[in-house]
Amino acid sequence: MPQQPIDQNTRIVVALIGVALVGFIAVTYPALIPALTVALATFMALAILLKL
Incomplete structure (x- = not known):
């Protein structure tokens, strides 16, 4: 079964979910900011x- 190409909207949604998750972790656990940066x-x- 061939893979479906990922459209631009899917990439944007995944990026926004990732940014929201990283932002939530950074606010909840400020000590992890250096690890998140790396x-x-x-x-x-x-x-x-x-x-x-």
Whole structure:
């Protein structure tokens, strides 16, 4: 079964859900902000490297 292409709206919705989740975690647990920053930087590097 071939994979369906991901449309632009799906990418935007997934990004907004991720931003909301990271924002909620940052407000709830301020001590995790450095870890969230490292995780975001790693994710962005992988996304650029893999051209997702």
